[in-house]
Amino acid sequence: MATGAQVRTLTRNPDAAGLPQQVDVMRGDLTLPDTLDACLDGIDTVFLVWVAPPATIAAVLERIAKHARRIVFLSAPLKTAHPLFQQPNPFREVTAQMERLIESSGLQWTFLRPGMFAANALRWWAPQIRAGNVVRWPYVSVPTAPIDERDIAAVAVRALCEEGHARAEYVLTGPQSLSQAEQVLTIGQVIGRSLRIEEISPEEARRELLAIMPASVINMLLDAWAAGIGQPAFVTSTVAEITRAPARTFLDWTTDHAAAFRG
Ligand SMILES: NC(=O)c1ccc[n+]([C@@H]2O[C@H](COP(=O)([O-])OP(=O)(O)OC[C@H]3O[C@@H](n4cnc5c(N)ncnc54)[C@H](OP(=O)(O)O)[C@@H]3O)[C@@H](O)[C@H]2O)c1
Known part of the structure; x- marks a missing residue:
């Protein structure tokens, strides 16, 4: 909005969206393409996050292409050679x-390819940390480069509002390779508690993580972490190059989200 652009968002639950007043919040569901037309009316550019089942992808993209000129798609690092990003999964x-449908849609496209979100810590570790000082987690020595969601948003704003990003594929990561254990210890340091990490086996993780995510996501993560053993995380400088500001560190992210871990 600092760019002066008018922003409209589609959500299934407008009452729970918690967005600034200037944002036009509309109800819609990606699994029900008919619910998108009102939201797309008069729209020039679309930022698409797809978390729905695949059945309606083609119908949704067809509708977007009728209304919009440009699309920025939140994708994943599909083409990055690091093994953590190369494991097959649904x-x-x-x-x-x-991506194939977007490329042939006639829309001007940009693909954002973020690695692990820093915000995963809210779902993965915050419940355990609020409840005590022990975090049970698999593959704790495996490094990732968690990216602050605000940096993904900052790159998205550039791609949505500026010229010069057509057909670009931006691999976005945080600025540092940090093991999962180091990330948990960073949270402990920020909230002033000595957290203890208890490494669990992949089999234990398959059972215990069902409380916080579906089996398909657990399997995807376990395969990725297993492949990432012993390798530094893949780190890019793309956020800084595009936003002209340093990428936020995991310490920055944790400091700004400390309340979620204090409970
Ligand atoms: N998490 C990561 O580390 C990571 C890394 C790389 C890429 N990604 C990609 O980033 C995207 C978001 O991931 P996430 O982990 O943030 O997902 P998430 O928390 O499960 O969902 C993000 C949002 O999707 C909306 N949504 C779900 N179903 C919808 C539907 N049928 N119609 C409209 N909106 C719907 C929900 O909003 P409402 O409930 O308000 O509708 C929800 O707030 C995914 O495409 C994922 O593949 C994630």
């Missing part, structure tokens, strides 16, 4: 299918 297939 989400990867859906994302690749979407």
Whole structure:
């Protein structure tokens, strides 16, 4: 909005969206393409996040292409050679299918390819940390480069509002390779508590993580982490190059989200 652009958002639950007043919040559901027309009316550019089942992808993209000129798609690092990003899984297939349809849609497109979100810590570790000082987690020595969601948004704003990003594929990561254990310890440091990490086996994780995510996501993560053993995380400088500001560190992110871990 600092760019002066008018922003409209589609959500299934407008009452829970919690967006600034200037944002036009409309109800819609990606699994029900008919519900999108009102939201797309008069729209020039679309930022698409796809978390729905694949059945309506083609119908949704057809509708977007009727209204919009440009699309920025939140994808994943499908083409990055690092093994953590190369494991087969159903989400990867859906994302690749979407990219093919977008490329042939006639829309001007940009693909954002973020690695692990820093915000995953809210779902993965915050409940355990609010409840005590022990975090049970698999593959704790595996490094990732968690990216602050505000940096993904900052790149998205550039791609949505500026010229010069057509057909670009931006691999976006945080600025540092940090093991999962280091990330948990960073949270402990920020909230002033000595957290203890208890490494659990992949089999234990398959059972215990069902409380916070579906089996398909657990399998995807376990395969990715297993492939990432012993390798530094893949780190790019793309956020800084595009936004002309340094990418936020995991310490920055944790400091700004400390309340979620204090409970
Ligand atoms: N998490 C990561 O580390 C990571 C890394 C790389 C790429 N990605 C990609 O980033 C995207 C978001 O991931 P996430 O982990 O943030 O997902 P998420 O928390 O499960 O969902 C994000 C949003 O999707 C909306 N949504 C779900 N179903 C919808 C539907 N049928 N119609 C309209 N909106 C719907 C929900 O909003 P409402 O409930 O308000 O409708 C929800 O707030 C995914 O495409 C994922 O593949 C994630």
